[in-house]
Amino acid sequence: xxxRVLTLLLGSxxxxxxxLLFNPAVAQAADRHVSPGGSDAxxxxxxxATPCETIAHAVSVxxxxxxxxxxxxxxxxxxxxxxxxxxxxxxxxxQTYVDAAPGxxxxxxxxxxxxxxxxxxxxxDLTLQNGDxxxxxxxxxxxxxxxLVEASNVFVSILHARLRGNTAVAGGAVAFTDGNxxxxxxxxxxxxxxxxxxxxxxxxxxSCGGIEVHESNLIDNLAGSLGGAIFTEQSTLLVxxxxxxxxxxxNGGAIYDLQGEVTVKGTTLDNNYADSTSVGGGxxxxxxxxxxxxxxxxxHNT
Numbered sequence: 001x002x003x004r005v006l007t008l009l010l011g012s013x014x015x016x017x018x019x020l021l022f023n024p025a026v027a028q029a030a031d032r033h034v035s036p037g038g039s040d041a042x043x044x045x046x047x048x049a050t051p052c053e054t055i056a057h058a059v060s061v062x063x064x065x066x067x068x069x070x071x072x073x074x075x076x077x078x079x080x081x082x083x084x085x086x087x088x089x090x091x092x093x094x095q096t097y098v099d100a101a102p103g104x105x106x107x108x109x110x111x112x113x114x115x116x117x118x119x120x121x122x123x124x125d126l127t128l129q130n131g132d133x134x135x136x137x138x139x140x141x142x143x144x145x146x147x148l149v150e151a152s153n154v155f156v157s158i159l160h161a162r163l164r165g166n167t168a169v170a171g172g173a174v175a176f177t178d179g180n181x182x183x184x185x186x187x188x189x190x191x192x193x194x195x196x197x198x199x200x201x202x203x204x205x206x207s208c209g210g211i212e213v214h215e216s217n218l219i220d221n222l223a224g225s226l227g228g229a230i231f232t233e234q235s236t237l238l239v240x241x242x243x244x245x246x247x248x249x250x251n252g253g254a255i256y257d258l259q260g261e262v263t264v265k266g267t268t269l270d271n272n273y274a275d276s277t278s279v280g281g282g283x284x285x286x287x288x289x290x291x292x293x294x295x296x297x298x299x300h301n302t
Contacts, residue, residue, distance in 0.1 A: 029065040032058040036073050055088070055098070056080045064112070064119065070096045070126060077106040083151075084112045085119035090126030093162045093190075100131035105144055105168070109182075111151045122157040123147075128173075131166040134197050143168050143204060144175030145194060149182050153209070156184040163202070164192045170231070171204030172196040172221060183209035190217040197224040199256065200231035201247060210236040217242065223249035226286075227256030228272060234258065240265045244284075248273040252286035253301060260289040264296050271300045 030046055038051035044061050045052040048069075052058045055077045058068045067087040072095035082088075088107075090096025100106050106128050112119050131145040141148075145166030149156060156174075163173040172194030176182055184203075191202040201221030205211055211232065218229040228247030230237060237257065244254045244267060253272035255262060262285065269284040283301030285291060 029063065031067045031069045032062050033069050033071075034058045034075070035071045036075060059086065062086060064115070070098070072096055074099065076101055078104040079108055080106065081108050081110055082121055083110040085115070085121065087122040087124060088126070089122075089124045092125050093127050093160060096126040098126060098128050100129075100146070100166075103132060103135065105131040105133050105146055105148055105166070107147045108144075109147065109149045109151050109154055109156065111154070118153045118155055119151075120155045120157065122159060123161050124157075124159045125161065127162040127164065129162070129165045131168075131173075134167045134169055134195075143170040143177075145172045145196075147174045149174070149176045149180065149184070149208075151182050152180045154182045156182065158184070158186045158189045160188050162190045162192065163194065164190065165194065167195045168197075168204075170196055170198045171200045171202070172223075173202045175200065175204040176206065176208040178206040180207075181209040184211050186211075186213045186216050188215050190219070191221060191229070192217065192219045194221045196222070196231075199223055199226040199249075201228045201249060203230045205231065205235050205237075206233045208232075208235050210238075212238045213240070213242050215241040218244045218247065218254070220246045222247070223256075225250050227252045227254075228274075229254045231256045232258070232260050232262070235260045237262045238265075239263070239267050242267045243270070244268070245270040245272065248275065250274065250276040251282060253283045255285045255287075256282070257285070257287040257289050257291070260287075261292075262287055262289065263292045263294075265292075265294045266296065268297045268299075269301060270297070273302050 032045035033051035078101040145168035201223035228249035
């Protein structure tokens, strides 16, 4: 082998070894196991045979890039703060259920002050249900019935999951605090039966970094004002290969966009309803920005 190539390979191997030794986030990344029959007492959740009892404890002992592994069971979460890169993964969306304690959401995502790059928080193979913060403390705390993204620059991913039956003032399932640069992808997932008494029956994004929905179902969500399924303002929204149906709001039965950009591709928007007769309307989509609709079926929207 060429001496220069060998030297480069040895140098790379040494650098990787040092990274593993001295970077805790790399060296300690692991699965943290949770089961309702477990115990949090003096438990780091690393042994699947002796799991922790609560999601909150597992998150508190986890380090960046760990996975919070939930078994096939029903859990309760109450405003669990995630401020590091994590994956929260269940045994399947029809096997792992996470309820919110009465009057609370499941998760609040906040910035990691130690992160050198935007962290990623993923929710996978589970159902987040029954969060309700519509009557919580005043202000932003009432937003995001399941997930509230307070972090200024984080990537949120919802994969093979369901968010259903959640309630808030804005963003029945997910809300971003106004003006942060965080982004979210929803992939092979369902956002169903969520309620916002204000805007964004399922999702509320005011000047966030952008939202993408791929091959997912947004069905039977209700907003008391704008955007039965999704509300966006000065943001980008992509909906691709999805079904958006039976959502309702005063304006923008499925989607309400204010001064942003909406792209809908290969999607079905069916039976969405805007009940305002005075201002706006838009049974399927209402926008004051730019809208691109490609290879998409719009039917029975009123």
